[in-house]
Amino acid sequence: MKHLLFTLALLGSVASAHAQEYLEVAANPVGAGKGKKIVLVAGDEEYHTEESMPMLAKILAKTHGFNCIVLFSTDEKAGYIDPNNQKNIRGTEMLADADLLIIGTRFRQLPDESLAHFAKFLNSGKPVIGFRTATHAFTGSAKTGDFKWSEFGLKILGEKWVSHHGSHKKEGTRSVVVEANSKNEILRGVGEIFCTTDVYGAPDVKPESDTILLRGAVTETLDPKSKNVAGPKNEPMQPIAWLHDYTAPDGKAKGRSFCTTMGASLDYTDENLRRLIVNAVHSLLKLPVAAKADVAFIDPFKPTAFGFTKDAGYFKQRNLKPGDFATGSSPSMGVPEDKSKPTAAKKPDAKKPEDVKAPHQPSVEPIAATSARPQAVAPPSKGEHIVLIGNGLAERDTWYSRIETELQLRYPDRELFFRNMGHVGDTPGFRPHPSRASQWAFPGAEKFHPDKPIHNGQGFYATPDQWLTHLQADTIVGFFGYNESFDGPSKVGNFEAELDAWVVHTLSKAYNGKTAPRVVLVSPIAYENQSAKRDLPKGDVENSNLLLYASSIEKVAKKHGLTYIDLFSPTQEIEAKGGESFTTGGFVPTDKGYVEVAKMLATGLYGHASYESKVDPKLVHEAVKEKDWFWNTDYNILNGVHAHGRRYNPYGPQNYPDEVQKSREMTALRDNLIHAVATGKTTERKVDDSKTHALPPVPTNYVPSVKNGSEKYLYGEDALKSLKVPEGYKVELFASEKEFPNLANPMQMSFDNKGRLWVATMPT
Secondary structure: OHHHHHHHHHHHHHHHHHHOOOEEEOOOOOOOOOOOEEEEEOOOOOOOHHHHHHHHHHHHHHHOOOEEEEEOEEOOOOOOEOOOOOOOEOOHHHHHHOOEEEEOOOOEOOOHHHHHHHHHHHHOOOOEEEEHHHHHOEOOOOEEOOEEHHHHHHHHHOOOOOOEOOOOOOOOEEEEEOHHHOOOHHHOOOOOOEEOOOOEOOOOOOOOOOEEEEEEEEEOOOOOOOOEOOOHHHOOOEEEEEEEEEEOOOOOOEEEEEEEOOOOHHHHHOHHHHHHHHHHHHHHOOOOOOOOOOOOOOOOOOOOOOOOOOOOOHHHHHOOOHHHHOOOOOOOOOOOOOOOOOOOOOOOOOOOHHHOOOOOOOOOOOEEOOOOOOOOOOOOOOOOEEEEEEOHHHHHHHHOOHHHHHHHHHOHHHOOEEEEOOOOOOOOOEOOOOOOOOOEOOOOHHHHOOOOOOOOOOEOOOOHHHHHHHOOOOEEEEEOOHHHHOOOHHHHHHHHHHHHHHHHHHHOEEOOOOOOOEEEEEOOOOOOOOOOOOOOOOOHHHHHHHHHHHHHHHHHHHHHOOEEEOOHHHHHHHHHHOOOOOEEOOOEEOHHHHHHHHHHHHHHHHOOOOOOOOOOHHHHHHHHHHHHHHHHHHHOOOOHHHHOEOOOOOOHHHOHHHHHHHHHHHHHHHHHHHHHHHOOOOOOOOOOOOOOOOOOOOOOOOOOEOOOEOOOOOOHHHHHHHOOOOOOOOOOOOOOOOOOHHHOOEEEEEEOOOOOEEEEEOOO
16 A cells, blocks of 8 residues: 555656646637637747746637647756756647747757657648747757758748847837738737837848738837937838748748747737737637737736846746746746745745845935025034935045045044945936846936836845935035936936936935935036047047036036036146146046045035144045945945845845944944044054954855765865875875965966966955
């Protein structure tokens, strides 16, 4: 009896594994598709057909009555969905009695036995629908008879992979009906389609041989309201949906296909694209096409923004199986979900990063301001909190530390608190971060950047408002206009409106818990002509644009009664005098350049003042540099994806909150050191960190096993004895951490062309 029960258990596990090889969506018996079988094949690395194919299958099955099978690219052994695996699609034998194939694969290299099932289907002349990357569905040298599978797109769908005709991830696609074919039933009830994927080049699709239904207008941005690009890109527009008559791989049967180069999972949020596919299914199977087909989602559809996932272990970690996409479930490949599966002992429960309580990240929102802080130029108040925000001109001073040094030397007894939140590329409203859920600095900022609708940030990194509240900002100094100037004169109005909106938002908040902040706006510096020394622009065009944007900044400052600091004019005067360059590459100040910029800023902020500090400025500068280093380990922490991003779980909570707390306490001690040095109370840069937060021991996740080996460390002769080498070889101890302590924790080693061994180590 025990033997019988064991056998039954084995049979049950085999059946379960088989069921996981593909997804079957049972048909609603009421619908035009009754008795028809459709096989949908997912498998592309970029556009997430593993999300869109199950969604389409559910609509076709539950609303229109088709029996649908969805095949996926999966890991050969574990069976989890892995779009990056180009060599395995299970269940291709399901094509044997299929009536229609819908394919969206990209560069698959399948074994001959799998391709044989595709060939048999095509040799029957049955219809095919392909979208987006199906024009390059297969790659490699595989052949069935004389048919090359790398030519599937051209031979079966009518087009091969050519190029991105539109600018990828920058320009969208708007459908335009070909008037001559506007009455085709596939277009019935289909309105204008807009996709954030770009238009593909399709030069092989010809009106003489193909029925072109839609052409694609390349749009200026990814905003559905954006205009079509003017000029040759849309003259003529590329085909984006067409019908093609194909000859089967055996050269005998004839069949018909429908292809569209639209079709990222994100594109299918447009119901008109879903209707286009549903209509094509009915038309190719010679079934009635409704006046306006019902294409409502069966399950909530949460598509992932298109893009490659290069993390080799990501899909293994997700461990999604075909059955996870069954009716009633609609996972997203890009957003990990808590599947409530038991975890190994001692391993913390995994949660989505945004669900994690993160004591080490600021999370308090600012209160509304009910009173205003004076905006006039006057000496700083004692303990004033000054925060720089904006672009690279602000950020790069973190590495030179000249601006704060200048202020501390002028006002040593004011105990100024200074932080730099600048980041290259930041604009007033656009502040992307890979561990931040939103890229927008304030509500409504997105309307100024319609070309940037996609953001894949995951985590709980604090928002700009949360950081400013955490820092209790009294004075906020904004550096904007340089990045934006590359948009030229046509966009200066948009920049001005964005800056104005940010000022209004900022003045409505009391980040210090008391009053609205003082806001100071700073112009970009002038572009320095270094063309005589390097292959760089002379700067005429650059400075013309910079002056326009600087004028806009000044205009906004005057409108709100803010301090405006003009760096453009004085830096242009410095260049006119000649002498040593003050920038690297024309726009990045050198250390000496920042010394001059710091003087201009200090005077612009608080008026003319000489140094009150009587100590050696170098001592103050070194103290500020040390503090900035610790501040950067917090605000710009290395490996942030683990500290506050999508990889925070499961092990991040064990150490990051404590480490960040300790780092902040060490930063605060260095604030005190700066004040002590600037006032002459000490000349030594010694800080007692012993009373800062104690770091708890971090448990190891290493488990000794046959596979993982033993934690026992063998040294010298004992290690040599454990090594087995082929006959004729000998291993000798050359160097170890005993003879060379600096070799501890080696990471990588390499011999150079002189026979010298170089070893990279990680001492901490």
